[in-house]
Amino acid sequence: MADNKAAPDAAATPEQSQGVIHDIGFRHYDGPRLGRGWIVRSLLAETFRGVFGFGRPARAKIMPWILVGILLAPPLIFALIAVLLSLDALPMSYTAYLPGMQFVVSLFVASRAPYCVSRDLRHGVMPLYLSRPIRRNDYVLAKFAGLALAMFAVLAAAETLLFVGALLAKLPLGAQITGYLQGLVVAVLLSLVLAAIGLVIAAVTPRRGLGVAAIITVLVVLSGFAAIVAVLLTRAGSASLGNYLGSLDPYALVDGIAVSWFGVDSAFGRQADLGLAGGVAYAVGATAIVAGGIALLMRRCKKVGIA
Amino acid sequence: MSAIATHSLTRVFGPVTALSQLTVEMPTGVVGLVGANGAGKSTLIKILLGLLPPTSGSVTVLGLNSVTNGLEIREIVGYMPESECLPPDVSATEFLVHMARMSGLPTDVARERTADTLRHVGLYEERYRPIGGYSTGMRQRVKLAQSLVHDPQLVLLDEPTNGLDPAGRDEMLELIRRISTDFDISVLVTSHLLGELERIADHIVSIEGGVLQRSTSTAAATQFSGMVLVEVTDRGPDVAERLRAMRATVTTGAQSNSFAVTVDDERVLDDIRAVVVDLEVGLIRMQRGRHHLAEMFATQQEALHG
The missing domain is CATH 3.30.70.1150 (ACT-like. Chain A, domain 2)
Structure with a gap:
């Protein structure tokens, strides 16, 4: 951007000093107009960049990068521990790491989802998008994909650091590759589910600050509530029901998928083996959250017409 | 060729008839659309942009059917809403580059045309500052610029002089006149102030309660x-x-x-x-x-x- 700024000004000054104004008039554009595909990709890229504060003022970069820093620090420590204590596995598994850091992950989605949609809704930018050669739902899909991809980039970076750390600690390669891939699947699922939840809440709370608070509250309350219900039901002897209700918490839901698909240990210490039924039920639950979230977003944007 | 032609255009929302049997041809040049609030101006604009299907009747914009060719129409038509529509935390330049890309321009072309367009609407050094600090007049210019940046053949301007002081009003009207004469882009401009439209419009269309009242060239009316x-x-x-x-x-x-x-x-x-x-x-x-x-x-x- 900086070089762009300098060029026209530098060019304008000598002309003005000589008192000559070169008005070249309005120039028309005969070149190609790229279609919907390009526009949606551009909107997705802009959303992705915006999540990390690129192309925004410096203060927009502070929050996301602090959270990314917090999320990426523990893998380095784990690697160090593994080396120093000569462990044969990481102190925390790939699939358990992200649910274990859930508060940081929640903060990240809470602080970034409102940026993606409530700005456009609050300041009435939607009519400008609607007047562009895209369809209404293209906007929703681009915003969702942009946030989900940004989430995945962060979560996958954490998983990758875990993997690199494990390699540096010379842990057994085969197990590490399997774990890493499982961790990436968890990252994908978490990104999709959290992006859907975050965007829906952000879309109904046009004030950004309120959106942040609402998302973090919903995620924290859901986690706490689900954990209590799960513990109580397990103690009362119905561990299966406890497991199912426990996955009202999106992190536990994704963890449940990892447990039933990969046979890894639950990050939440849930014991009951739900078998195939659990694997299917959790997958259906996650799909429903994502599809339902996108449908709600589309409905919300449908209401916002041209004034 | 007329820029916009409607034939028996009717749009009904439940019990409310927003547009009733509207048959009108709007030529190229500056067309003024007069009507009180609720006269059906916004409904007409939505239909013209292909965002709302008419209940019955047909519309062509630049020769394209607005029901079936909405995407093509929006590629070569610009729209300036009446309402506030600018995010405060980005600069006019960044915002315009983004909106140009949203119209399908490649990034390098979007940058080039952004600089050009902002100069044409009269925004200079301030274009690198966040829009949040702009005056109403400057915001209106940015809103106008985003409707022009992709070099449309027609722009729909909804109450562009709203909220401007008399001097700002004059400048905006002059700019709209230039869009037609210098930029060779057709304009449909709505206003409830007839005097304004008289100054800049080649043709005046007036609607009231969704019904066409009058469609006449300004020259004929002010001869x-x-x-x-x-x-x-x-x-x-x-x-x-x-x-x-x-x-x-x-x-x-x-x-x-x-x-x-x-x-x-x-x-x-x-x-x-x-x-x-x-x-x-x-x-x-x-x-x-x-x-x-x-x-x-x-x-x-x-x-x-x-």
Whole structure:
């Protein structure tokens, strides 16, 4: 951007000093107009960049990068521990790491989802998008994909650091590759589910600050509530029901998928083996959250017409 | 070719009829759309952009069917909403580059055209500052710029002078005029101020309650009325009397020193001069009278309500 700024000004000054104004008039554009595909990709890229504060003022970069820093620090420590204590596995598994850091992950989605949609809704930018050669739902899909991809980039970076750390600690390669891939699947699922939840809440709370608070509250309350219900039901002897209700918490839901698909240990210490039924039920639950979230977003944007 | 043509266009929202049997052709150039709030202007704009299907009837915009070719229309049409529509935390340059890309321009072209367009609407150094700190006039310019940045063939401007002070209003009107004459882009501009549209529009369309009231070219509506307005420094009644004696038709008004003379023959002008010289009074003005659009609408209102 900086070089762009300098060029026209530098060019304008000598002309003005000589008192000559070169008005070249309005120039028309005969070149190609790229279609919907390009526009949606551009909107997705802009959303992705915006999540990390690129192309925004410096203060927009502070929050996301602090959270990314917090999320990426523990893998380095784990690697160090593994080396120093000569462990044969990481102190925390790939699939358990992200649910274990859930508060940081929640903060990240809470602080970034409102940026993606409530700005456009609050300041009435939607009519400008609607007047562009895209369809209404293209906007929703681009915003969702942009946030989900940004989430995945962060979560996958954490998983990758875990993997690199494990390699540096010379842990057994085969197990590490399997774990890493499982961790990436968890990252994908978490990104999709959290992006859907975050965007829906952000879309109904046009004030950004309120959106942040609402998302973090919903995620924290859901986690706490689900954990209590799960513990109580397990103690009362119905561990299966406890497991199912426990996955009202999106992190536990994704963890449940990892447990039933990969046979890894639950990050939440849930014991009951739900078998195939659990694997299917959790997958259906996650799909429903994502599809339902996108449908709600589309409905919300449908209401916002041209004034 | 007309820029916009509607045929029996009707749009119904439940019990409310927003547009009723609207058949109108709007030529290229500047077309003014007049109507009170709720007259159906916004509904018409939504239909023109292909965002709302009509209940019945047909619309073509630049020769494209708005029901089936919405995407193609929005590629070559620009829209400036009446409402506030700018995010405060980005600069005008960043915002315009983004909106240009959203219209399908490649990034390098978007940058180039952004700089050009902002210069044309009169935004210079301030274009690198966040929009949040702009005045109403500057915001209106940014809103206008985003409708022009992709080089459309037609722009739809919804109440572009809203909230501007008189000087800002004049500048905005001048800019809109230039969009048509210098940029060669057709304009459909809505306003509830007829006087504004009279100054810039080539053609005026008025709708009321979703029904077409009138569609006329501004030139036809404001043509020479056949009267010349005369104002003298003194002895107005005497001057009028002498002119009547010379068989001129004189209409006197409230002010004694100014009156209108019907010009059925160019010699009347010589007579006026001769009388003024003869009576040794000063001539302040002799001006060809023109019809005003307001007269047309005034008579129409009287016809409607009387």
